[in-house]
Amino acid sequence: MNSSNTLQHSPYNALRMGILAFGLMLVASCSQTFEKESAANTDMSVLPFSDPDNAGDWILNTVVSDEFDGDIIDEDRWYIVGKFADGQPVYKHPDKPHKKVWKGRAPSQFSGRNYRLEDGKLMLETRWEPDFPFTDEIRVPVFGEAMPHANITTACFISRKEFKYGYIEIKSKAADAEITSAFWSMGKGFEFDFFEQFGDHRDPQKLDLDTELWWSIRDWNPAIKETGKPVYTEHKDLGFRVADDFHVYGIEWDHTGVKYYVDGKLLSTVTPDQVTQWAKANRDVPADYQGYVADKPLSLWLDQETFPWHGIPDSKADLELNSPEGEKDDGVVDFEIEYVRVWQKSSQY
Numbered sequence: 001m002n003s004s005n006t007l008q009h010s011p012y013n014a015l016r017m018g019i020l021a022f023g024l025m026l027v028a029s030c031s032q033t034f035e036k037e038s039a040a041n042t043d044m045s046v047l048p049f050s051d052p053d054n055a056g057d058w059i060l061n062t063v064v065s066d067e068f069d070g071d072i073i074d075e076d077r078w079y080i081v082g083k084f085a086d087g088q089p090v091y092k093h094p095d096k097p098h099k100k101v102w103k104g105r106a107p108s109q110f111s112g113r114n115y116r117l118e119d120g121k122l123m124l125e126t127r128w129e130p131d132f133p134f135t136d137e138i139r140v141p142v143f144g145e146a147m148p149h150a151n152i153t154t155a156c157f158i159s160r161k162e163f164k165y166g167y168i169e170i171k172s173k174a175a176d177a178e179i180t181s182a183f184w185s186m187g188k189g190f191e192f193d194f195f196e197q198f199g200d201h202r203d204p205q206k207l208d209l210d211t212e213l214w215w216s217i218r219d220w221n222p223a224i225k226e227t228g229k230p231v232y233t234e235h236k237d238l239g240f241r242v243a244d245d246f247h248v249y250g251i252e253w254d255h256t257g258v259k260y261y262v263d264g265k266l267l268s269t270v271t272p273d274q275v276t277q278w279a280k281a282n283r284d285v286p287a288d289y290q291g292y293v294a295d296k297p298l299s300l301w302l303d304q305e306t307f308p309w310h311g312i313p314d315s316k317a318d319l320e321l322n323s324p325e326g327e328k329d330d331g332v333v334d335f336e337i338e339y340v341r342v343w344q345k346s347s348q349y
Contacts, residue, residue: 048167048343049248050261056167056252058343064161064300065341068122073115073157081156081303083112088133095160104154106147108179108306109134114155121338124155126179126304128316128331142228144308152313154179155335156303162187164297165254166344173336174199176243176322178313180305181335183249187298191218191228194251199243199333200322202311209310210241213249213267215260217275219293224285231279231291234260234268243322246338254348255295300342304335 047054066077073080081101082089089111091101104110111132114125134149174181174197184193193216198209216233240247250261257271272292279291306312313319320328 046341048169048250048341050250050264050266051167056343057345058167059346061163061166061342061344064159064163065339066122067120067339068117068337069120071117073117073122077160079158079160080112080115081158082110093158103135103137103149104156104303105141105144105305105307106138107150107308107312108152108154108304109149110156110303111153114153115157121336122157122302124157124175124181124302124304124335124337125332126155126175126177126319126335127153128313128319129153147308152179152306152319154304154306156301159300162297162299163342163344163348165348166342167250167252168194168300169248169250169339169341169343170194171246171248171338173244173246174242175304175333175335176200177319177333178202178311178321179319179333180307181242182301182303182305183340184301184303185298186301187294187296189220190293190296190298191216191220192253192294192298193218195249196305196307197242198307198310206310208237210243211238212236212242213238213260213262215251217292217294219279219291221293224283226283226285229283231283231285231293232270232275233278234270236267238262246336253294257292258294300340302335302337302340 046060048056048058051058066074079093079095082091082103084090091103093099093101108126109132111127111129114127116123116125128151130151132153138146138148140146170183172181172183176199178200180196180198182193182196184191184196193214196214198212201207201209213236214233216230218228219231220228248263252259252261257269257274259266260268272290276289276291279285279289285291316331317328319331319333323333
């Protein structure tokens, strides 16, 4: 028998050839997976509402963005604050287990049950819920008076993935009630509030609250005398009630400052120097203070809160004063979010 034929048909050679074939298949599979993931992370089919021609050369960050069109919330992407265990809400961040988790501004408290996915949207719920197991903790807040948590539960989602700089966009409709619907963020030592929208009001001296865009940058450095207060803020009249319909809010954020867009149109622009000038004119800060503290990675927040200085719902009927007929008895009002999207440039990844 020819020795080459013997080698060719030996069990050892067959095994070697099988391993080689499997390796080639694995390499091909990994290559296809990488190509799919790369394509997903450079999705060019979804672009900022204010830049439909992509003049900014934006790349969708699919790790942070969320369309909310699935059957369940991706909890690798979002931390749902106050999820229940053994009949009690638990306030423990999955990535920062030793860090104190904020339970919400009293009298409201975050509940991990206060959300649902419906018709391709995330619905964050504020509930009139006197029987909720509220915490006994009473904290002295940075703003307003210390109050117990009671009667009202709200929702809070925190992004588990951080990013630095980019174009941030949300399509949403505020809850039509005397509470806030907020889209904001936290980074190391700073807070960047994209909006805190007060959906309704009772105070005749504050009739413009439900048409107002309020955004701000806050410095949480304990060395600053007025820590936590805005080092820059703007109050803009949008010309529409924030709870009447969906609108698109876009924030372009980088080392050169902030550009704010509403429904695709530029509303405001601010540079780091202008932020610093505002801080020095309005806050007790050192002469060499640099106010543009929003220069580090951040994580996104979606939540609802009570603002006692603007008024608090004092009953279920008061909370649902503007709810449609037939929906006034469930004790629930919704902050509706169609999507949250973040784009970055290749240099920002």
